[in-house]
Amino acid sequence: MESSDKMFVVILVMAIIFTGVFVYLLLLDRQTHRLSKEVEKLEAERKARVQTKS
Amino acid sequence: MKENLWKWLGGILILYSIFAGLLIRVPDLPVIHESIRNLFYHVCMWFAMIVVMAVSFVNSLRFLRTFNLRYDTLAAEAARTGLLFGFLGILTGMVWARFTWGDFWVKDPQLNGAAVTILIYLAYLVLRSSIDEEQKRARISAVYAIFAFVLLIVFIGILPRLSEGSIHPGKGGNPGLGVNGLDSTMRLVFYPAIAGWVITGIIIWRIRVRLVQLKSRIDELND
Numbered sequence: 001m002e003s004s005d006k007m008f009v010v011i012l013v014m015a016i017i018f019t020g021v022f023v024y025l026l027l028l029d030r031q032t033h034r035l036s037k038e039v040e041k042l043e044a045e046r047k048a049r050v051q052t053k054s
Numbered sequence: 055m056k057e058n059l060w061k062w063l064g065g066i067l068i069l070y071s072i073f074a075g076l077l078i079r080v081p082d083l084p085v086i087h088e089s090i091r092n093l094f095y096h097v098c099m100w101f102a103m104i105v106v107m108a109v110s111f112v113n114s115l116r117f118l119r120t121f122n123l124r125y126d127t128l129a130a131e132a133a134r135t136g137l138l139f140g141f142l143g144i145l146t147g148m149v150w151a152r153f154t155w156g157d158f159w160v161k162d163p164q165l166n167g168a169a170v171t172i173l174i175y176l177a178y179l180v181l182r183s184s185i186d187e188e189q190k191r192a193r194i195s196a197v198y199a200i201f202a203f204v205l206l207i208v209f210i211g212i213l214p215r216l217s218e219g220s221i222h223p224g225k226g227g228n229p230g231l232g233v234n235g236l237d238s239t240m241r242l243v244f245y246p247a248i249a250g251w252v253i254t255g256i257i258i259w260r261i262r263v264r265l266v267q268l269k270s271r272i273d274e275l276n277d
Contacts, residue, residue, distance in 0.1 A: 009089040009153045013146040014072070017095055020142045021254075028261055035268040042275035 067250025099143035102255040111203035114196040126192035131262040164222035167209035
């Protein structure tokens with residue numbers, strides 16, 4: 001596997017960085033999605049409560 | 055629109071660093087050979103980390119001046135973003151070390167300094183999560199973050215340079231950014247790559263801050 005010009009080390013390093021950043025962003029996106037869903041739900045609930053009061 | 059401009063700039067700079075970083079001619083040095091190109095990727099992680107940690111430092115200072123909790127959020131999220139780059143820097147460094155020095159970890163002041171810095175910032179997160187009261191947590195962690203950044207400079211920038219026998223390159227003067235020491239073609243890729251990763255770090259930091267704002271909006275609605 002170890003070729004003498006060590007190009008594979010560069011590929012390995014790039015793979016680590018880009019999968020790392022990609023997975024990190026994926027997790028952030030999932031969290032954002034979940035939270036914004038929750039905000040929507042809570043806002044709808046609040047609206048409903050205000051309407052039943054009036 | 056302005057926001058998008060930065061995203062495009064960061065993306066284009068990184069894309070450029072991938073293509074140019076793989077295609078340009080590099081000096082053929084013994085032992086490392088083509089893996090010298092890792093300079094464009096591995097080293098940029100550390101630059102991004104240091105800038106984002108500096109953002110954390112500045113916002114900690116701003117918090118202590120104003121006691122506005124907004125700055126506490128900015129500082130904490132910057133530190134979290136910085137840890138991503140720290141871990142990527144360590145991992146890529148380990149792979150590079152394995153095929154250059156023969157082992158994933160060698161006893162070197164630069165490597166140990168980087169590891170200690172990461173541990174210091176992990177302790178920052180532990181400290182934060184151990185205090186429930188908001189103002190108190192913000193004050194204590196702001197003071198800690200200021201010390202943490204000073205230690206980062208010492209452990210990454212100063213101690214490895216002072217110690218003799220470090221085999222990690224980047225010693226003596228300012229080899230990363232100085233005019234001497236780095237091949238001039240490589241500099242044309244290295245500097246844009248740094249800029250691209252620093253911009254990316256800032257963008258990720260801002261996403262994290264917006265996530266926290268979403269969370270506090272939820273708390274508000276729940277009350």
